[in-house]
Amino acid sequence: MHIILPDGKQLDLPQGATALDVARQISERLAGDAVAATANGELTDLMTPLSDGARLSLITKKNPGDAAALFRHSLGHVMSQAVGEFYRAKGYGDDQIKRGVGPAIENGWYQDFDLPEPLSEDDLPEIERLMRDIIGRKLEFSRREVSRAEALDVFAHDPYKAELIEGLPEGEAVTLYTQGDYTDLCRGPHFPNTGRLPTAFKLMSTSGAYWRGNENNPILQRIYGVAFATQKELEDYLNLLEEAKRRDHRRLGKELELFFTSDVIGPGLPIWLPSGATIRRELERFIVDVELKNGYQHVYSPALAKSELYKISGHWDHYQEDMFPIMYLDQEELVLRPMNCPHHIQIYAHKPHSYRELPLKIAELGTMYRYEQSGQLTGLSRVRSMTLNDAHIFCRPDQIQEEFKAVVRMIQEVYEVLGFEHYSYRLSLRDPGDTEKYYQDDQMWDTAEAQLREALADLGVDYYESPGDAAFYGPKLDVQVRSALGKDETISTAQLDFLLPQKFDLEYVAEDGSRQRPVMIHRGVISTMERMTAFLIENTAGNFPFWLAPRQVMLIPIADRHNEYAEQLRAELVAAGLRAEVDTGSDRMNAKVRDAELKKIPVMLIVGDKEQEAQAVSVRERTPEGHQERKGVAFADLKAELLDRYQNRR
């Protein structure tokens, strides 16, 4: 057989040759430096037989980052071995350690274990030490193909491995990888030798994980590790995590007194403190302004409804487990609403509509209650009471595309103000195989999906398709915004719905006097107030733009005799609609500046003798780089400037 090298050169090799054989044929030195290879573009290791005619490119220890998935996976095996040694030292037998799966993941790997006694995070440093020891032993990874029977024999003590082996396709060879005295069932590929593995790794955490991800299965202990080709990359990653901690909305929410949850009020039921409420109010005013400009009509509807409403809508069948339990009283059964759409449908249905009135756009900052599992609750981003920037567009079938495009344009308009520059469109489609989740009507789905594709093509936006992510009633467009830390978060959604109008028997009178069925578009632009606020906190690290900043201006008198002047300016700013305070404390001015910085107040106005005399202020304001100072600015000018920023939402 032969293989082809990157420069086009062909090498002749005996059948069953490996990448290591190739490296040896080129030079012994290369054989010593190689850590992995790609064959026809796929990562492979040095121990796996190559296929005839493969295009082979060797990866050396100089650029091991190209083989990150490999060394992460191999480190997983090393960790697995280390955990075995750890428990052996405690007096347990090897057959008491059972192992689930252990794949490489983004930035690292994890490995699941069933252990004779639980592992604590305090044990991680010792396991890490054992790992470094194993790396130091320069153990060779060897690959072996065996029969199923033989494999089952090797893992006789381990029911998880046995289950995996039995799940492998009949007739396919089972591969085992061994380093030192440790053997694992593994498809590979792996590094050739533990000694060539990077040492820039760290064990991060332990957690529980169900065997095969099914909550009816036993729970295993999982250890997560991260690994990089270089120490620098590892440090960068750890710094990123630190930065994420600093920006965590739960931490900043507490520090800046934005919100809290109370044991007595209940988990997942956040309380908005005055500063957090200010941010929310600004967001709400903003989105309502935009919606009114775009022809939406705002309504209010109650958070409770008869359960009948949800039985008609179908939520009862599809969503009940996420709803709070039913309340029985007198002859009624009431539920807390988990969605606003059925209410808005009732608003549509309360009087007949002409085709001339459509599209009808009903909007509401609707508060909803969902029973999220307790382990799922997180700060403001996963809660049980939430207020959605919700709207439902009732339109004629011929208006679908125009309306859908209008929603996308509105999303773009809103993102510009919020400063979201990096976002992507995901067209979420049904999985036709999943008859359980999706309403069954092939034609409905085909039409709906085609309409959305066409509208997107018209808008000229890039998007990707994601089967299996649609709502039960129809396909949707999700918009995912990239946060400052590079994480994608679904912020906006627009969903096409032919089903609910049918369930509620909605109609309009067409031009020819006939009764026709309208189509609904469910859309949310700035998500729930809770989630958007959490996102903005993390995205800005608490440094909100001026218009959103809960505390916009801090006046800092240099000495007590300037308090009165400062107070006069504050009153003027507040009268103009801005949020301003005076720091009349007995601290020195330096301390007041520091204090205002820590509170992340964007504008400080410092006033002393000079300013008072000139009816001026000294401005210290936040800039992306840090801060800038302007001295002797006429107060009237400054007020106009701040007002302009506020009104134009900057």
Add this chain to the structure above:
RNA sequence: GCUCCUGUAGCUCAGAGGUAGAGCACUCCCUUGGUAAGGGAGAGGUCGUCGGUUCAAUUCCGACCAGGAGCUCCA
């Protein structure tokens, strides 16, 4: 909901089987200072809740509640 971890003053955290401590914040006094901490004094805690072990529990054990890391779920 599940596994593991955590729960001490408003916040961040230290602490020991013999009924508690620091820094910041807070209050008061001195200081009236020009762009990230001036000095001093004081007040503040049922050590998450309920049980158990013990002469003695905030410390050990259990249950519960809440939070965290994950898993699972997610219209």
